[in-house]
Amino acid sequence: MTIPKKIDLHMHSTVSDGSNTPAELLDCVRQSGLELFALTDHDACKGSLQMIELLEEGDPGFITGVEFSCRDAEGQYHILGYGYDPASAPIREVIDNGHRVRMEKVQARLAFLRDRFGFDFPREELKKLLSLDNPGKPHIGNLMVKYGYARDKNQAIKEFIDQLHLKDQYLSPEEAIRGILASGGIPVLAHPVYGSGDQLILGEEMDQRLRRLMGFGLQGVEAYYSGFTRKLRTMMLEMAQRYDLYVTAGSDYHGTNKLIPLGDTGLEDATQGPEGLQRFLREVHLAK
C-alpha cells in the first residue's frame, strides 16, 4: 500500500448532524476521488461501524473515526479519535457515558420546560426525540417552534432552554483522550484554532492548550482544515512540528447541512504533506 494522495479525515453522517446516511456518504466519497477517508460523527462510533459493513472491494481506504465534544474548566474542545477498535470496551464506555449524560440532560430540560413554562409535547414527539442518537438543545428548540412555544430555534434556546443551567455534565477531554488511546486509537485535536467551533485560539493560548492536552495523551492536530487560512494552517503546522505531533487533514463535511465541499481540507497532495502527516498515515492506514 502506498500513501494516498487525496484524503479527508473529518466528515459527518446522519448518525450525528450530517445530511447523508453512511451509505449515501460512501457514494459521495466514491465519486469524489478521495483515496482515504474517515467518518467522524459526534460522540458516536455507530457510523464508523456501519461504514465498515458497507465498504466493498476497491473502495477508498477507510479509518474508523469519532469526534468527541469535550469541555473542562479551561475551555471547550473537539477531540477526534482515529483507528480505534470499535469493538473495544474503553471507547464504547466513553460513548455510552456521553450518550447517557446527553439523554439525562434532555430529560432534565424537558422536565424544566414543562414545570417552569408549562410547555408540553405529544408523547409521540418525545419518543421520537429520545430515540435520536444524540438529541440536544437544537432538537428541543425545533420542537418548541413546531408547537408554537417560540418564534425560532435561537429564541427557544436563549429565552427558555438556557434558563436551566446544567453544569459539569460534559465529557472531559481527558476522558475522551484516554478512552481513544485505550482502544488503540489516536487522539487528535480538531480544528484547533476554532476550539469547539466558534472560538479563536491563537499564539500563546494555543500553545498552552496543546501542552495541557498532550499531558492527557493528545497525539495530533488537524492542521489542514477547510476553515483555515494559510496563516492559521502554517501556525498549526509549526506547533505540530515543535511538539512532534501527528498532522491530519479534514473538511468537516456535513452534507447539505453545511456548505463545506467534501475533500476541502487545504491539503492538495498528502504524499507531499509534512512529516507528521506521513507518520500518521503510516500508523493508522498502512500498518493495517
Place this chain on the structure above:
Amino acid sequence: MTIELKGRIDSNNASRVEEQIRGELAGFSGGELTLDAAELAYISSAGLRVLLRLRKQYADMRIVNVNSEVYEILDMTGFTEMMPVEKAYRVVNVEGCEEIGKGANGTIYRIDQDNVVKVYNNADALADIQHEREVAKLALILGIPTAISYDVVKVGESYGSVFELLNARSFSKILSTEPEKLDWCVKEYVDMLKRIHGTVVPKGKLPDMKETALKWAGFLQDYLPEDAGKKLLRLIEEVPHDDHMIHGDYHTKNLELQNDEVLLIDMDTLAVGHPIFELGSIYNSFQGFSEYDHSVIQHFQGLSFETGRLFWRRSLSSYLGTTNEKKLQEVEDKARIIGYTRMIRRSIRRKGLETEAGRAEIQLWKDELLELLEKTDTLLFTRNELQVEAVDDNLPTVLGFIEQHLEAADCPLKAQMQISVAAEEIFINIAHYAYKPETGKVIVRVEVEEEPVQVTITFVDNGMPFDPLAMEEPDVSLPAEAREIGGLGVFLARKAMDDVSYQYKDGQNILTLKKNL
C-alpha cells in the same frame, strides 16, 4: 456586485447569513464581489468560515468598510492576506474648523489642537491620498522635513488624510500677523527651498516636471501664434533633465512652523526638474494668479498683493544669491514664461474663456507671455550662490562655479586665473580650519557689476570666528617648513585682489574678495 454584512456573524446565525448571501448571489455570474462591512459589528470564527468559503468560490472578492475590531480579527487569522480588506474610514466634520492651508488638490483644516486634515477636492481621492503618502514618505527619507498622514478619514462626500501638526502656524499666518518677521520668513523659506532643490531623487520615483510643462505648452499651441507656440516648446525642451526635487506648489501656506521646526506640507505635487519650473509656480502663487485681480492672493494666502510682491522678490534675491536688479528681473521673466503657460492652460480648462473676466485675465497673461517669448532665448539661469560642504573634494565644483560666472561676464583670462588662485586659497583655508575637527557648509557668492566692471566673491561659513586678515603677513623669506600654515594663502589672495575684507556677523565668517577688471 456588493453585499452588505450587518450586525454580528457568529455560530448562532452564520449559516443563516451564508444562505442569505448565497441567495443574493444567485444569478451572479462572476466578476468583482464586494462585501460591505460598514454595519458589521463583530465576526466570530463561524463567520470567518463563511467568508473563507465565499472567497474560495469568488476569487475577486474584497471586503470594504471594515471596523477596527473586525479588521484585527481578519488580520490575526490571515484573511487580510487572502483577499483585499479595506478599513472603514472615520468620519470627520470640518464645519467651522479653521482653514490653515489650501493647495491645488485640497484644503487643510485644523480639527483639534494636535491634528489637521487635508480634504481632497475630488470625491474619489483614495488613490491621490495614497500617492501623497508615498511621496511624503519618500521626501522624509531623503531628508525633507514633512508631516506624514497617519489616518484616512471620510469628510462629507470626499476623503481626507489626517496629520499631526502641533502648535503649528503657516508662514502666511506669520507674515500676515507679524510683518516684522518678513526677513526671517524669507530666510527660512529660501533655506527650505534650497534644501529641496539640493535633494537628488532616485530615478523613476517622482514625475518629471519638464514633461508636465511640455504638456502645458502643447495645450497652448492652439491659443498662441504659431511662432510663439513653437518657441515656447523649444525653450522648455532645451531645459536639461534634472533629477533634483521640486515641490511644485511652494507657497507660504504650505510651510508650517511647528514649535521651532519648519515643516513642509501638501506634498502631492512633488516632482523632479530644473528649478525654473519651481520658480514659475512660486511666481504664480505670489503674483501671477493675482495680476488681474489683486484680491486673489488675499483669498488664497491671506497676504496683500504688495506683501506678496515683496516676499517673492526678496526670496528670489536670496535664492539666487544676488541683489542685482537686472539679474533678478531676468530670472523673474523666465519664471513668468512658465507661470503664464501654466495659468493660461489652467484657466482655459476651467472654462475661463466663457466669462468676460476670464477672457480678460487670459488675454492679460497671454500678452505678457508673448512679450516675454519675444525677448527670451533660454529658460536657464545660474544662481550667484553655491552652497557646498567645505571639503577639499569640492574645490573643482567651487572653482567651476566661479569660472562660469566670470566667463559669462567676458572676464579676461589673466584676471580669471588670479581670481581662481585667490578663491582656491580661501576655500581650502575654510575646508581645513573653519569647522575643525568637523566639517560644515560654505556659501560661495559671485557678483559681477558692469559699470565699472567689478567681480565680488564672497565666502560665508558658520565655523569658529576667525579673521585671516588679522594674521601677520608671512615672512616669505623663511624656508617653507618654518612658515605658519595658512598664512601664505591669504597673502596670495590679498596680492591678486583689489580688495579683501572680513566681517563676523550673525555667527558667520564673511570674507569678500573684489577684483576690478
